[in-house]
Amino acid sequence: MKTFASAVVLLALIAASGARELQPNYAPAPAPATSKPIADIVFVLSAEKASFPSSSTLELKGVSTTAQYYGAGARAGLISTPIFANGSAGAEYVASNGEWLNVPDAVLFSNSGSNNQAILLSLQNPLYNEDDKTVTFTITVLPADESALKTAHGVTNELVLEHADNVGTPLTDAVKPGTVLTDVALFIDENRESLKPIAETKYHWGWGNSGWGNSGWGGSSYNSGWGSGWGSGWGSGYGWGK
Structure with a gap:
């Protein structure tokens, strides 16, 4: 697999x-x-x-x-x-x-x-x-x-x-x-962009200039999963990006 x-x-x-x-x-x-x-x-x-x-x-x-x-x-x-x-x-x-x-x-x-x-x-x-x-x-x-x-x-x-x-x-x-x-x-x-209206209704979720906001979906993050560097990303996930 x-x-x-x-x-x-x-x-x-x-x-x-x-x-x-x-x-x-x-x-x-x-x-x-x-x-x-x-x-x-x-x-x-x-x-x-x-x-x-x-x-x-x-x-x-x-x-x-x-x-x-x-x-x-x-x-x-x-x-x-x-x-x-x-x-x-x-x-x-x-x-x-x-x-x-x-x-x-x-x-x-x-x-x-x-x-x-x-x-x-x-x-x-x-x-x-x-x-x-x-x-x-x-x-x-x-x-x-x-x-x-x-x-x-x-x-x-x-x-x-x-x-x-x-x-x-x-x-x-x-x-x-x-x-x-x-x-x-x-x-x-x-x-x-299509997910933005969903994201805006979620607690602790921001839509920042560096990626998927400053907080990620569902909690605080370290530079966000879709921002610069490591972060908690979407919900309880984590990720990296430029």
């Missing part, structure tokens, strides 16, 4: 920095104009197993104790999974309208033996179960079409582009109830 997690993290970082612009063998076509917000953050949640109790439910089992986040400017850090995957009213990542992370787009990668695959999803209502360390989401499976995505230039977009070129990890456009996948990682695309 460690090898796969490292590989998909690398994919996320390459995608977030514009992987296609780094290819030396051809000149990429100009990206189409878009009014969508840029996916300048990616959250990563790893698990031993993913199952689909129904076509609209994803359950992650053996989930990691922390979620990782990566952003522009080498910003990165960790967030406690119970805090990150709390979809209840008033929770750290829940807006006043009850939406968790603005109902983000995501891609679920699986490394089930030789049957590697990816599924594009829209996520809602995460529920963390402390007793068995599972996270359950309400999901919608998204088509391999950039027009269906909420953000631009993210991990989800990169997978759609690769799918159109018949390269990369195969995309699955539907899930059957009862399907089980192993060695999985969930990549969630987000835009920092």
